[in-house]
Amino acid sequence: MNASAAPLVRWFEHLALGDRPSVGGKGASLGELTQAGIPTPRGFVVTTAAFLTMLDEVDATGALRATVAQQHPDDLEELASASAALRTRIEAATLPAALAAQIAAAYTELSGGDTTLPVAVRSSATSEDSAEASFAGLQDTHLWVRGGDAIDAALRACWGSLYSVESVSYRRRLGLAEDNVAMAVVIQKMVRSRASGVMFTRSPTTGDRSVIAIEGSWGLGSCIVSGEVTPDRFTVNKVTGEIRERTLSEKLLRHVPEESGGIRSEAVPADQQKVACISDVELRTLVDVARNIERHYGSPQDIEWAIADEEGSGARVYLLQSRPETVWAQRAQTPVATPRASAFDHVLAVLGGRKAGP
């Protein structure tokens, strides 16, 4: 395989959804959001071409990959050893020099020369995040990674995660072809979130497409994803802007960045525990952004957001990720009503007695 002609590193602002094969679902989505003018922290993607360059070095003959491809999903012991052989090689590999140089240059550009600028390093598999098969959670995310060496390590860990037992057995179960599998990795500026959360551009409980459900908590979003706090919950009508629900919960914990890299959990100060983590103005900004994203993609979205207080510019809303909503999208839709010969027939159907109901 010779992928040297394809770029190894690509900036979000040059990407769109069509780039999914080379930058993965997450990378393509972040590129699409950036190009659509949605406020997204800046970043770049280490492409699948880079992954394949690396893979060709650690598995020059392709023998290790062939072994993985032959595994039976139920034979976990055999599958684990075949995956581990490849994964260990990936995690111990030295990056090809050309690739290492390009990543270093991109990091310098991103950080403006700050050699410890914290970034998020996330896997962006080519088949991940699709509406059809959600791989969410099967791949790796490394937050608050600081400096070139730490980024290298996180990058290799992401690549290696493609050959975790869970990932391989998942692919084997679905019968996905191994030679189509590739991993891009997103490297993105961290947001020092005062509050963060998720939002769905339809109701997660009823599927109602006219509402946006927003959940948020103090600090980084990871504590909501991990279920360590019960977030504040807001439901907003996306057409009229009315706030339909505002449930404030007691938010005891928050995740904050560790100065040495990574994150830690700490207690929320007592006077903030029961206070809404976002203001009404911020809520409306989130709704606007969510509507823009939904409009851009033309389908309901599942969005991760953060709000950071930045020197000079005040509070800023950032979108970290957006993917198509999958739960309600997969349900069979029967029309609530279909047209009748005359409009009056609808009234007849409702007032005409129980058996004639629609």
Next chain:
Amino acid sequence: MSSSSSKAAFPLPSQVESAPGADGWQDMYPFFTRFRPEDDQRFWFYNSMHFPEPMPAFDVITAEVPYQAMGAFTTRVFALPTALGVDHRIINGRVYITANAVTDPKQIEKRLAIFQKRAGHYFANWNALYAQWEKRILALIAEVDAIQVPTLGEFEDAATVEQARGIAANHYVREAYHRTIESYSKMWQHHFEFLMLGYGAYLVFFQFCKKAFPEISDQTVARMVAGIEVLMFRPDDELRALARLAVELKVDDAFAGSGSPQSMLDAVAKKGEPGKRWLAALDKARDPWFNTCTGDGFYHHHRSWNDDLSVPFAALPRYITLLKQGQKLERPTEQLRIERARIIAEYRALLSADEERAAFDQMLGLCHLVFPYVENHKFYCEHWFTMRFYRKLREFGALLVEKGVLADVEDMFHLHHTEVDQALIEVMLSWAAGSPSVGADHWRPLIEKRKKILEQLKDWSAPPALGPMPETIEDPAVQMLWGITADTLKAWSKPPTPEDARVLRGFAASSGVVEGVARVLKTVNEIGQIREGEILVCPVTAPSWAPVFNKIKAAVSDIGGTMSHAAIVAREYGMPAVVGTGQATKRIRTGQRLRVDGDRGIVTILD
């Protein structure tokens, strides 16, 4: 409404005792309004939307006649497949009603065939029939105006002899009175001619929206349905135009200060030609637009702006001040139109399939077809006609005063309309006999007794419902008109828990959240008490209080449905409103601080 039940969450009619000090209240009302033993088997709810106060004897005509008309059209004319008419009963002066359901499948089928043909005819020819309707109701208004109440002088008018009429004036007392009552009955028949069909169209669209968008609020659906140009906004629009004219003609200083309407009129009259022009404009606006009622026409003391200029004249100085501050007073109709179109387009786009959109278009189209009638009939019927009706009645009251039967015109409303008939007969007789009237001896003590009873009944706390809890509420009229659903019943039947004590829940009628001081008004006559920036708490918000809406911060009511035009007016004024709380006027006191959350339908007592 089905009467089968699981548990009695409300008192049975037979368990309700007479209010203290109000013994004999039964004699104020006709026999057919009394609860009977078998009525304990049926579910009744207090129609506090239309009848928030104890009923004076005459005013029960506003239950008796409308329920005759409504029932005729649902039961006999259109044959609604599952719903017949409404039975009403009075206890301690309060009107309780129950809707009769059709449950026999054979009957439903039979009625369905008739309903399909008859309602289909109305829907298919709606606009043409509505145009005819408008002509008919205007003719009826002219007819009641034209009724002559005879004067009974010492001698009959010479014309009776010269034209050999052969009928003396006393005959016409009864004839005119009967024609007045009959015209009221005709008005209500017209009123219900289209109404149930209109509500049916609304109900269908509401149900569709609730299924397609399970979390949509009633007020959002209502915003898609509501029309922009409806007659109910006209009186207030006219008032604003008069304010502008006063500024243009430079007669506005006549309205400075807080004088009576008469003193303001006198001040304008002194302004020479411009003053004359303004007064001419006022006269033009008064007919018909000041035939707007400060209530909803269901009580004789719901007077019109024409009867009592203090309501519109309280608003005039304020409108003038706003104009001089450079504010625009016109309703932003174009903006409202654009906003409505946007909401409709966005919801339509959110539907999942083209066939759903086609059904949505049909249902909403039908709502827009029926909307002008559903909204405008209220001005023609409950306001314009009804205000003329009461004015005519007072002419008979004046006759009774002239003949010494009554001490005051208003006293006639403490007699049932059949008793007024009797009182008039006695006047006709004594005039003819040349004897003094003996009516005073009979009627005056009765009236005094009834006034005292009514005072006692005012303090009686009426249960929201009586009898066994129904399993379902299916009648579209009950759901749409009274805003009573299965959830409402549940909320009513639950006694408040300690944490509920400060919270009232109702329909989110108009969005926004504000805090302010409560002003509790139990009757519309107290309207003058409202101060700038207060939160109005009342049994039912009437749209003709529009000038007051300009003063208040938010509105809260005991009763009210989604399409009650109180909700529509509040939305247009961009003011938070929570309606249908069930007990706001009981639990909130004037002066308490409230938070009104019109997004969620929650009122919190902050003190």
